[in-house]
Amino acid sequence: MTDPGLRASDADRESVVSSLREQVGEGRLTLDEFSERAAAAYATRTVGELDALTRDLPVPAPPSMPTASRWLVPTMIALAVLLTVGALLAVAGPPTADAMDHMMAQVGRMCG
Incomplete structure (x- = not known):
C-alpha cells in the first residue's frame, strides 16, 4: 500500500483525472462533480x-482481453491456415485439369 503522505506526481494526478472522466461516462459523477474533483486533483x-x-467510487475492472489480442489471435489463426494451404500446394504442385474435374465431380455428387 502506498504511503498517503507520499508526494503525488503529475502522472498520479493525470491518472486520477482519467479515472474520474471514466466515472462520468459511467454516470457516477456529474460534470460539475468531475470539474470540482479534477480541479482538486491538480491542486x-x-x-x-x-x-x-x-x-x-468503484475501482474500474481491467479489460478482459487487451485490444491487441482481439485482432492478434484471429490473425494468427488465419496466418496458420494460409501457411498450411501454401505448404500443401507446394508439395502437391498446381492442380491439373484431371484433378479439377475429379474434384468438381465429387462436389457435384455431394450437392446432389
Whole structure:
C-alpha cells in the first residue's frame, strides 16, 4: 500500500483525472462533480489527497482481453491456415485439369 503522505506526481494526478472522466461516462459523477474533483486533483500535494477524491467510487475492472489480442489471435489463426494451404500446394504442385474435374465431380455428387 502506498504511503498517503507520499508526494503525488503529475502522472498520479493525470491518472486520477482519467479515472474520474471514466466515472462520468459511467454516470457516477456529474460534470460539475468531475470539474470540482479534477480541479482538486491538480491542486493535491500527496497521494492520500488524491485517494480521497476517488474513495467513494468503484475501482474500474481491467479489460478482459487487451485490444491487441482481439485482432492478434484471429490473425494468427488465419496466418496458420494460409501457411498450411501454401505448404500443401507446394508439395502437391498446381492442380491439373484431371484433378479439377475429379474434384468438381465429387462436389457435384455431394450437392446432389
